[in-house]
Amino acid sequence: MDQNKIPQATAKRLPLYYRFLNNLQMQGKTRVSSKELSDAVKVDSATIRRDFSYFGALGKKGYGYNVEYLLGFFRKTLDQDEITDVALIGVGNLGTAFLHYNFMKNNNTKIKIAFDADDNKVGQTIGGVPIYHINELEERLDDVKVAILTIPAMEADRVTERLVAQGIKGILNFTPARITVPDDIRVHHIDLAVELQALVYFLKHYPLEKTELYSE
Amino acid sequence: MDQNKIPQATAKRLPLYYRFLNNLQMQGKTRVSSKELSDAVKVDSATIRRDFSYFGALGKKGYGYNVEYLLGFFRKTLDQDEITDVALIGVGNLGTAFLHYNFMKNNNTKIKIAFDADDNKVGQTIGGVPIYHINELEERLDDVKVAILTIPAMEADRVTERLVAQGIKGILNFTPARITVPDDIRVHHIDLAVELQALVYFLKHYPLEKTELYSE
DNA sequence: AAGGTAGTGTGAGTGTTTTCACAATTTTGC
DNA sequence: GCAAAATTGTGAAAACACTCACACTACCTT
Known part of the structure; x- marks a missing residue:
């Protein structure tokens, strides 16, 4: 492009x-x-x-x-002028952290809508973002093209299929599941357990050396 | 090694x-x-x-x-037998997500202790992990060598210094701040806003192509 | 206005990671 | 028991990323 x-x-x-x-x-x-x-x-x-x-x-x-x-x-260059709308799927602790994060401050992205399966959460508004029931995904998603996935791994594949069917183009996947999507859809995986384990592995097997001299 | x-x-x-x-x-x-x-x-x-x-x-x-x-x-190879203790600094939404995550299931890591500055949280136990006041960091940290940092960016540098002084060797930093540490300490940064923005950038500038044929 | 200083932009070299492609070997099915 | 199918392990090439080191230029100071 x-x-x-x-x-x-x-x-x-x-x-x-x-x-x-x-x-x-x-x-x-x-x-x-x-x-x-x-x-x-x-x-x-x-x-x-x-x-x-x-x-x-x-x-x-x-x-x-x-x-x-x-x-x-x-x-x-980063298209900071045009705002990209994002949907958040799964309002657990991790999802809630995203809702409180003010992406607008330095960013071109805005979480516009959130979904969850828990009726107690549905109807609430967190950080200015309305939460709808996941069943309403198809009606409510509109033309949002980017989704953040913070749901249990079990649900990942099913929800991903529905997102793809609605025309989602990018997914930020925090689920441990490696989801399957068509070639033209971009998925970035952030796997918290893997990150932690990798850090521990590096600590044990790739010790860093302290530079005594000029450690600027 | x-x-x-x-x-x-x-x-x-x-x-x-x-x-x-x-x-x-x-x-x-x-x-x-x-x-x-x-x-x-x-x-x-x-x-x-x-x-x-x-x-x-x-x-x-x-x-x-x-x-x-x-x-x-x-x-x-991954040292799954010996468990690595981890400390969690900052029990906000993101921190709480970690506490609920059962790292022990497939992992060699266990969050053993958590710290927060909020007196309402201090004294609680989440996911079996006790929460202490951040002031008690020095007394309570013991010989934990790995920390997960889920605190406001403002606090990152100060807390990092204290962790380093206590002998921490690895930090998983979820703060937007790029913390400064001695050479022999390993820091992995996971910057949620950057990840989201990078995804959006890739979507706009690196379009993927749908392979119509044999898209296995 | 001239010499000194700071700091870019980049050619070239090095290091790292991925991918291709195929000989070697084992399994499977007939 | 043999031919076909499956699948590894890896040499070699390609792709990608980082770093060095320095010519060059713009600014700054006196």
Whole structure:
């Protein structure tokens, strides 16, 4: 679509850059170097410069980057202007955490509607988002194209089928289940148990070394 | 420490494999091919074979892998026998979700203790885990080496310093803040807003194509 | 206005991860 | 017991990602 040239690894870092640039601007900073940004987001400064360079020459040699300009550029690139509506499926603890998270603050996304199977939750509004019964998914989903899945693993496949049938294009799946979807639908898996276990594995098998000298 | 030969990308997939092998065993399956496993975990079958091959020849040509044997092997490799204690810092919605998650089921990790700043939560027990006041961190943390950070971003740096001072070695950070730690401490960041925004970005800029033919 | 300093943008090199594709081997069915 | 089918394990290639190191340029200071 666009220029498919930018690497996926870069694309994943863009939202991160964007948020930190926002912070800088709110702090009143007008310029920033790749080195400073590197300290803040914990990404190598050469990587940051390379990432930015895919979009052209955004900085100035000997000066760094103008925060305002960079931010404006990213706003356009990340489509911060047009808001993407999102549906939340499953209002448990994890789902509720999402509803309280103010994505609008730095983001182009807004949770517009939530669904749950529990009648006690249906009818409530959390964080300004109305909760409907999951049975009403088909009538209520409208043209929302992105869903966050925070339901029990057992339900994942069934609900996914229904979401796909309604024309969902992207799913952020917090379920341990690896859901099956048609090729043209994008699923990102975030598996909390796997993340925790991977961290533990790395701790045991890939010990980090303390750099006594210049540990900047 | 061990054989540092296995790639990190492989290491991250091990917990996933492990869980699905467990599922298979519970379903009573005794053998499995890389192809079947691929369908289940959505990882290319060649990648799975390569991953397994780092540990030696675990399968049999023309047959596949013996579920029981593979599972036993992974149990040892992933240290499923010895349990790793974990501390949870911040019992909000996200933190509570973790407390209800039964990590012990397929995992080698157990949340042993939780902390929060809210006096209403202190003293409670959720999912069998006692909640103490964050002020008691130093006295209560004992020799726990892994922490899950689910607190407001504002607090992240301060609490991280205290955790590090107590000898924490690994942090699973759900805070939007990129925390600073000494070199020998491992931090994995999971940034929910970034994940959501990245998904939206990919949807718009990296459209997937529907394979009409043989979309197996 | 000139020299010093800071800091970009990038060519080239290195490292990591995935994928292809096939010989080797075992199982399965006849 | 043999041929066909299944499926591994891996060499080699490709794809992807990161980092070094430095020429170049813009800013800053005096």
